[in-house]
Amino acid sequence: MKHLTLFAALIMAAACTGAPKSDDPNVEIFKAKGGNVAITCINHGSLAISYKDYSIQIDPVQNYGGKVIDYESFPKADLILITHEHGDHYNPETISLLSKDDTRVIANGKVNGMLGYGEAMANGESTTAGKGITIDATPAYNVTEGRQQFHPKGNGNGYLLTIGGLRVFVSGDSEDIEEYAQLKDIDVAFLSTNQPYTMTPEQCIHAAKVIKPKVLIPYHLSNTDMQTIKDGLEGSGIEVRLHESLR
Numbered sequence: 001m002k003h004l005t006l007f008a009a010l011i012m013a014a015a016c017t018g019a020p021k022s023d024d025p026n027v028e029i030f031k032a033k034g035g036n037v038a039i040t041c042i043n044h045g046s047l048a049i050s051y052k053d054y055s056i057q058i059d060p061v062q063n064y065g066g067k068v069i070d071y072e073s074f075p076k077a078d079l080i081l082i083t084h085e086h087g088d089h090y091n092p093e094t095i096s097l098l099s100k101d102d103t104r105v106i107a108n109g110k111v112n113g114m115l116g117y118g119e120a121m122a123n124g125e126s127t128t129a130g131k132g133i134t135i136d137a138t139p140a141y142n143v144t145e146g147r148q149q150f151h152p153k154g155n156g157n158g159y160l161l162t163i164g165g166l167r168v169f170v171s172g173d174s175e176d177i178e179e180y181a182q183l184k185d186i187d188v189a190f191l192s193t194n195q196p197y198t199m200t201p202e203q204c205i206h207a208a209k210v211i212k213p214k215v216l217i218p219y220h221l222s223n224t225d226m227q228t229i230k231d232g233l234e235g236s237g238i239e240v241r242l243h244e245s246l247r
Contacts, residue, residue, distance in 0.1 A: 026245050028217070030188060032164030034131075039168070039188070041243040043067050045089050045220045047170065047190065051163045054078050054131045057098050058159070058170055059089040065247070076100040079129050082107035083140060083172030084156030085114060088220075104129065108137075108157045121157060136160040138183075140174035142197075147175070150197050160186075169213065173220065176203035180210045189213035192220035193229065201225060205232040208240075215239045219246040 028039045032051065040048040044064055049056040057077040062069050064087075077098045082090050082105070090111050099105070105118030106127070112120035121127065121137040128134050138158040142151045151173045158172040160183065169189045176199055189211055192198035198220055199207065208216045208229075216238050218229050224247075230240040 026243065028188075028215075028241065030166055030168075030215075032166040034164050037163050037166050037168070041217065041219070041245045043069055043245055044222075044247065045083070045173075045192070047219070048074060049161070049163070049168070051131055051133070054129075054133070056081065056129075056133075056161075059083055059172075060094045060098055061088060061091040062094040062097070063091075064088050071097050074098065077103050079103070079133075080105045080118075081135070081159050081170075082111045082115075083158065083170070084108050084151065085111045086173065089173070090114075106135065108155060110155060123154060123157060132164070134162040136162075138169075138171075139177060139179045140172035141177060143175045143177060144196075147196055151175075169211070171198075173198050175199050176207040176210075180207050183211050186211050186213040188215045188217065190217050190219045193218045193224045193226075194220045194222040195224070201228040201232065204229050208233055208238055209236060213238060215241060217241050217243060217246070219243070221247045223247075 026041050030037045035052045038050045045059045046061055047058040055075045055077050056079045058081045062071055071094055080095055092115055106121055107118055109120045112118055123137055123139045126136045138160055140156040140158040141153040142148045156172050159170050161168045167185055167187045169186050171191045173192050191204050191207055193204040204218055226242045233240050
């Protein structure tokens with residue numbers, strides 16, 4: 001738990017300095033206009049993003065896969081994004097724990113109805129948040145025969161965040177879908193790779209070649225052979241960064 005506690009301290013420091021730095025292997029730091037963007041790879045489908053003094057949580061779940069995350073060590077969120085209603089992505093108690101009076105909670109329509117508050121976003125919709133951040137909701141669904149029931153088309157979201165010019169794509173639970181060809185100028189992509197529910201390693205490799213992010217971080221991994229993804233993208237110009245925390 002010390003890595004996550006360290007991250008919380010870094011976020012507090014970032015509010016003062018605007019330039020968090022870390023040797024924590026779970027924290028990725030990217031340069032953006034006006035300051036750095038720090039992304040913590042928390043667990044499975046859960047990510048945290050900090051820009052200046054603005055805190056974003058994506059699919060926060062306190063207890064999943066035998067791991068209990070100390071979310072009390074994180075600052076309260078300014079923005080919480082939920083991709084869909086499955087229990088490894090949506091947990092109302094964790095949302096409540098991370099919320100303050102002015103926290104914005106944005107989710108797909110089904111989660112918004114279950115939660116009873118916040119804002120619903122559908123595939124293709126856009127909005128803006130604090131610090132000039134833009135949020136685009138993207139499709140996330142299964143396409144392989146026999147898998148469509150896991151994540152039907154039109155239900156779940158992925159999210160494309162533009163933060164100080166840095167473009168971060170979080171796929172949510174999705175296979176390699178045709179809409180990925182519309183994504184442009186992606187700096188960092190988180191692609192879910194957990195067959196049979198999301199992408200196979202081969203689908204992840206193909207999707208990455210279509211999206212062409214500068215950095216690919218496979219996530220939602222379960223028992224995925226991550227090295228297969230890295231090997232398959234060797235020489236592509238895409239930097240693959242692997243995190244055991246995202247299993």
